[in-house]
Amino acid sequence: MGDEALLELDGLEVTLGGRPVLRGLTGRLDGRVVGLLGPNGAGKTTLLATLLGFYRPSAGTARLLGLDVRERGAEIRARLGYMPETDAFVAGLSAVRFVRRMAELSGLPARAALERAHEVLFWVGLGEARYRSLDTYSLGMKQLAKLAQAIVHGPQVLLLDEPTNGLDPSARQRMLRLIREIAASGVRVVVSSHLLRDVEAVSDQVIVLREGRVATIADLAAEASSDRRFLELETRGGDAAAFLADLAGLGCEVAELANRRAKIVLPEGVESRRLWALAEERGLQLRRLTVARNSLEHLFLKAMEETRAGL
Amino acid sequence: MPVYDRRYRAWSGERAPRPRAAATIARHSLAGIFASRLTLVLFVAACLPFLVFGALIWVAHNLDLLSMLEVTNPDGLRAALEGNLFFWFMVWQSGFAFLLVSFAGPGLVAPDLVHGALPLYLARPIRRRDYVAGKLAALVAMLSAVTWVPGLILVLLQGSLAGDGWFLRHLRLPFAVFVGFWVWILPLALAALAVSAWIRWRPLATAALFGLFVIGGGFGAVINESLDTRWGRLTMFGELVQAIWSQLLGGVEFFGREWPENPLPAPVNWLAIAILCAVALAALHRKIRAHEVVR
Numbered sequence: 001m002g003d004e005a006l007l008e009l010d011g012l013e014v015t016l017g018g019r020p021v022l023r024g025l026t027g028r029l030d031g032r033v034v035g036l037l038g039p040n041g042a043g044k045t046t047l048l049a050t051l052l053g054f055y056r057p058s059a060g061t062a063r064l065l066g067l068d069v070r071e072r073g074a075e076i077r078a079r080l081g082y083m084p085e086t087d088a089f090v091a092g093l094s095a096v097r098f099v100r101r102m103a104e105l106s107g108l109p110a111r112a113a114l115e116r117a118h119e120v121l122f123w124v125g126l127g128e129a130r131y132r133s134l135d136t137y138s139l140g141m142k143q144l145a146k147l148a149q150a151i152v153h154g155p156q157v158l159l160l161d162e163p164t165n166g167l168d169p170s171a172r173q174r175m176l177r178l179i180r181e182i183a184a185s186g187v188r189v190v191v192s193s194h195l196l197r198d199v200e201a202v203s204d205q206v207i208v209l210r211e212g213r214v215a216t217i218a219d220l221a222a223e224a225s226s227d228r229r230f231l232e233l234e235t236r237g238g239d240a241a242a243f244l245a246d247l248a249g250l251g252c253e254v255a256e257l258a259n260r261r262a263k264i265v266l267p268e269g270v271e272s273r274r275l276w277a278l279a280e281e282r283g284l285q286l287r288r289l290t291v292a293r294n295s296l297e298h299l300f301l302k303a304m305e306e307t308r309a310g311l
Numbered sequence: 312m313p314v315y316d317r318r319y320r321a322w323s324g325e326r327a328p329r330p331r332a333a334a335t336i337a338r339h340s341l342a343g344i345f346a347s348r349l350t351l352v353l354f355v356a357a358c359l360p361f362l363v364f365g366a367l368i369w370v371a372h373n374l375d376l377l378s379m380l381e382v383t384n385p386d387g388l389r390a391a392l393e394g395n396l397f398f399w400f401m402v403w404q405s406g407f408a409f410l411l412v413s414f415a416g417p418g419l420v421a422p423d424l425v426h427g428a429l430p431l432y433l434a435r436p437i438r439r440r441d442y443v444a445g446k447l448a449a450l451v452a453m454l455s456a457v458t459w460v461p462g463l464i465l466v467l468l469q470g471s472l473a474g475d476g477w478f479l480r481h482l483r484l485p486f487a488v489f490v491g492f493w494v495w496i497l498p499l500a501l502a503a504l505a506v507s508a509w510i511r512w513r514p515l516a517t518a519a520l521f522g523l524f525v526i527g528g529g530f531g532a533v534i535n536e537s538l539d540t541r542w543g544r545l546t547m548f549g550e551l552v553q554a555i556w557s558q559l560l561g562g563v564e565f566f567g568r569e570w571p572e573n574p575l576p577a578p579v580n581w582l583a584i585a586i587l588c589a590v591a592l593a594a595l596h597r598k599i600r601a602h603e604v605v606r
Contacts, residue, residue: 102435
């Protein structure tokens with residue numbers, strides 16, 4: 001975890017076009033790399049845009065590095081680097097001119113901005129293509145150019161919106177490696193994505209949004225190091241709902257999946273053989289019982305379930 | 312950083328606490344404008360009338376040359392030049408300014424909007440007004456170089472050659488040239504930026520600007536003719552501005568008649584220009600945003 005709170009949300013609400021998009025977000029995030037998760041339309045991009053000052057909160061507050069987004073927007077933006085989800089470049093410019101312009105707009109002197117643009121383009125892997133027009137770049141190259149402009153001025157916090165969107169596997173791995181390296185240098189990072197694996201690969205804390213609300217905030221590092229046991233099971237026949245209720249009664253955390261599948265966390269003192277006994281009592285077959293390694297997926301699905309139940 | 316060292320290193324050098332965003336945007340925009348060969352050629356062409364008008368002023372005050380040319384009434388020639396020369400210089404340069412804006416203006420905002428670069432600008436300590444001011448400054452700087460700057464130099468040339476307290480007797484002239492050109496270039500630049508923000512395809516944006524000013528003028532002329540009125544001039548931007556110039560210069564004659572003929576009342580001319588500026592600003596305010604909100 002980082003030294004100071006990266007992000008503090010206190011009843012944050014944002015209304016766009018008369019429609020509430022963020023509904024009372026509350027929580028404190030102090031991870032080095034924070035994953036911002038949620039299904040499409042959950043409010044991830046709106047939250048990032050609000051932190052950047054693009055949208056004004058209709059109620060509540062948000063603080064980034066202790067600075068109120070309402071009152072100290074310019075100060076916050078001076079400390080930020082932002083990589084948007086969608087295409088974002090100036091038509092007709094080469095990568096080096098584009099990144100240089102962004103560096104100058106962040107306050108770097110013109111000469112230093114040019115040097116720094118070359119440096120970061122080499123670092124992200126676009127050194128050989130830096131004089132090419134951005135219009136001719138592939139999707140993966142455009143993502144890297146967006147990352148380059150976001151880090152060119154040495155921000156303290158990096159907001160990355162779907163950084164691996166549309167990338168092939170090798171480009172995706174490269175992007176994740178770059179993010180890890182940036183975080184290792186001391187930059188705080190917020191990664192918004194709907195790809196659980198990508199978020200899990202780089203984050204040490206996650207906030208899950210669903211329909212504009214906080215579904216859960218979890219410390220991934222702590223989850224990974226805990227002694228909890230994650231299992232995935234699949235049933236056939238019998239009363240599956242009652243079986244899952246029995247498991248919950250045993251103290252298991254249960255997240256129901258589609259097609260009679262479920263993910264559970266066994267509490268201390270409960271052995272897996274107890275599940276077989278319960279299944280027999282309920283007259284159903286356990287067709288599959290495997291150790292689920294993806295704890296983030298479990299957290300996510302559980303959060304989705306709980307929020308759905310609470311709605 | 313050594314080329315073999317590929318670790319990420321954050322920038323730790325100098326950074327202005329409050330970047331001069333508008334100036335930076337203006338500088339980059341000007342570089343972009345003059346990267347176009349066509350705009351550069353137009354700009355050079357727009358500088359030529361200054362030389363021609365300067366030569367006219369010099370000839371009018373060169374008694375030896377006038378006698379060689381057998382000009383019998385040099386005082387009359389000078390008086391004629393004094394009265395209308397600056398008005399016609401303004402008319403001539405306004406045409407060049409319009410052409411320059413038509414070619415350079417649409418390329419200013421649209422490239423930032425086509426591929427969503429605006430959020431990258433506004434994610435930095437830059438306000439929307441800094442962005443617009445920067446783009447506007449680029450256009451206005453280019454237009455100033457072919458309008459009021461050479462205009463004032465001509466006034467100074469005329470004053471220095473005429474001597475004998477001419478400048479003090481014509482203090483109204485530099486004011487008229489300065490204000491008159493601004494009345495032309497400011498709405499023109501604002502309209503070009505607004506069109507560039509709304510129409511992202513450059514040729515169409517250029518056509519739209521022509522449409523706004525040229526077809527608007529034609530439409531006004533048709534209204535005037537068909538309804539036997541003068542209020543069609545409200546859509547004739549050029550006529551409105553020429554009426555203001557004439558007022559600023561204390562009246563202009565063309566072949567012994569007032570020019571422009573039968574103008575609208577002066578406050579109406581000023582109001583129409585102000586409304587055009589306000590509409591352009593409102594269009595920019597609506598379009599220059601990091602994110603559009605779909606209702």
